Amino acid sequence: MNKKRVVFSPVTRLSGLLSVEAIIDKGVVKEANTSATLFRGFEWIMRGRHVTDAVYLTQRVCGICSLAHGAASSYLVDQVYDNDIPENAQYLRNIMFGADFLQNHIRHFYLFSIPDYAKMPDYPPFRGQNHADLRLDPKENQQMVEHYFEAAKAAQRSHEILALFGGKAPPQLSIWWCHCSTHS
Amino acid sequence: MSREEFNRLFRESTKENKLIEKILNVVRKQRRDLCKKKLPVIWLETNDSGDNNISFMNSTFPYLEDIFQEMIDLLYSNTFMAAQGKDAVKILEQAAKMYSGEYTLVVEGAVPVRDNGLYTIIFTTQKQKITALEAVTDLGKRAKYVVAAGTCASFGGPSAARPNITGSISVQEVLQREVINVSGCPVNPDWLVGTLAHLLLYGRPELDERGRPTLFYGFTIHRHCQRRSYFDRGDLADSLGDIRCMFSQGCVGPKTGADCPYRQWDNYVSWPVKANTPCIGCTNPDFPDGSTPFFTPMPQKSPGETRNCPRAKGDDGDE
Numbered sequence: 001m002n003k004k005r006v007v008f009s010p011v012t013r014l015s016g017l018l019s020v021e022a023i024i025d026k027g028v029v030k031e032a033n034t035s036a037t038l039f040r041g042f043e044w045i046m047r048g049r050h051v052t053d054a055v056y057l058t059q060r061v062c063g064i065c066s067l068a069h070g071a072a073s074s075y076l077v078d079q080v081y082d083n084d085i086p087e088n089a090q091y092l093r094n095i096m097f098g099a100d101f102l103q104n105h106i107r108h109f110y111l112f113s114i115p116d117y118a119k120m121p122d123y124p125p126f127r128g129q130n131h132a133d134l135r136l137d138p139k140e141n142q143q144m145v146e147h148y149f150e151a152a153k154a155a156q157r158s159h160e161i162l163a164l165f166g167g168k169a170p171p172q173l174s175i176w177w178c179h180c181s182t183h184s
Numbered sequence: 185m186s187r188e189e190f191n192r193l194f195r196e197s198t199k200e201n202k203l204i205e206k207i208l209n210v211v212r213k214q215r216r217d218l219c220k221k222k223l224p225v226i227w228l229e230t231n232d233s234g235d236n237n238i239s240f241m242n243s244t245f246p247y248l249e250d251i252f253q254e255m256i257d258l259l260y261s262n263t264f265m266a267a268q269g270k271d272a273v274k275i276l277e278q279a280a281k282m283y284s285g286e287y288t289l290v291v292e293g294a295v296p297v298r299d300n301g302l303y304t305i306i307f308t309t310q311k312q313k314i315t316a317l318e319a320v321t322d323l324g325k326r327a328k329y330v331v332a333a334g335t336c337a338s339f340g341g342p343s344a345a346r347p348n349i350t351g352s353i354s355v356q357e358v359l360q361r362e363v364i365n366v367s368g369c370p371v372n373p374d375w376l377v378g379t380l381a382h383l384l385l386y387g388r389p390e391l392d393e394r395g396r397p398t399l400f401y402g403f404t405i406h407r408h409c410q411r412r413s414y415f416d417r418g419d420l421a422d423s424l425g426d427i428r429c430m431f432s433q434g435c436v437g438p439k440t441g442a443d444c445p446y447r448q449w450d451n452y453v454s455w456p457v458k459a460n461t462p463c464i465g466c467t468n469p470d471f472p473d474g475s476t477p478f479f480t481p482m483p484q485k486s487p488g489e490t491r492n493c494p495r496a497k498g499d500d501g502d503e
Contacts, residue, residue: 005310007269007308007309007310008268008269009269009273009307009308009309010262010268010269010272010273010306010307011268011269012261012262012263012264012265012266012267012268012272013262013263013264013265013266013268014262014263015233015234015238015263016229016234017229017262017304017305017306017307019305019307019308021308035305035308037304037305037306037308037313038230038231038232038293038303038304038305039231039296039303039304039350040231040303040342040343040350040352041349041350044347044349045342045345045346045347048346049476049477050476050477050479050480052477052478052479053472053476053477053478056464056472056478057342057345057472057476060233060235060342060369060472061233062233062234062235063233063234063235063236063237063238063239063370064234064238066233066235107238107241111241111264115266120266123252123253123257124252124256124257124258124259124265125252125258125259125260125261125264125265125266126265126266127259127266127267127275128265128266128267128271128272128274128275129266129267130266130267130268130271149247149248149249152241152247152248152249153247153248155241155242156241156242156243156244156247156450156451157451159242159450160450160451160453162450163449163450163451163453163454164453164454164459165459166454166459167449167454167455167456167457167458167459167461168444168448168449168450168454168455168456169242169449169450170235170238170239170242170370171235171369171370172459173456173459173461173462173464174456174459174460174461
């Protein structure tokens, strides 16, 4: 029996805590388990509260995708109250949702994924990077590193768009059931 | 650089950008000479949403690049570090040892204690699971400063909201030493980066009775709110979206310490009241239970009850 247990933990550069474990038998992966090792019990937290509180509370489920939860809650609460939202409100919700998506994609690709492909500069938090399979040539690599930092600024700008309508970001406040507010 | 040289610099540089470039270099050099080391930081993410590190990434002036290059040595961070798996664990152990007594421990998130802290595991090794409770207790002992970033870490926050089935508590309740609470849901990047900058340049900031830097939390939202004159005149909003004071719509500004009205958020563009929505008191020790139901006026807020809230269609009044 040539069973080997490989533990890969922590998986870094994500939103939350993740561990991966694989059981390998004679070079074949027999079992692979991932565990998200962070639990708060939001379903229990939501019970017994007024349904309109859901729009703000559910945004605390996750920081990088907070508006997705807020938007889903808003649409659900709209259904509960049997509300049709005005057209402008729909546009505003779409813009806010789009801005959060943009921020999410930019951060996920550049800040979370690029350090797997490009050789990052030698100062914290990039020390100890695994250089075993870096394939970019020096010029491309340099470009990627520059883009990493530019992406941080671009993602911030996306959240700025969100904050203009939502008051602040990550979790923003002006997405509601029945309409979406904005200062006149 | 001497004053005469500095004056000469001004007089001789005619093109605008050349001057700024030279000035910046002088400032950078002075700063480097004054504080030769960056602040060593170990950032632990525990039972949280990750909001605070996203907000931290939203920092402008300094931007993330400047923070990493010139302000802090982010030795360990589950969100940012390039290393993964065993490499990351090794870096944490080395950093804690090498900078023992010097590092700043930033904890983002509450610490669950029920079932031996099983509900948040920082990482797993071949032999054991390291819970947040263990990690915070251990690293908190050898840190020079402990900063609780966000309301969950500072006071329990949403992670510890009723019924708190994980038994999540604040960092201060876990550690027997002073913790600097930089609360907010999430924390405004200025508050966190500002606190770290203060630690780097001047050491421990002045703290209020809740352990929060008075620099940012000293005044209430209510004190500087742009709608204060409506409140003072008793001119309260009739509904959400009304431009008048939103105390009637559940605003918790009067009991919330923070500087949102003038610092605002995300490159200083807006804040909740400016976007026509009431403050929900996200820096408060009792957030969110003390602020819910969010849209009920403050005197009538009571967690778990639905009095004075709009009734849903088909709701006969039973919960």
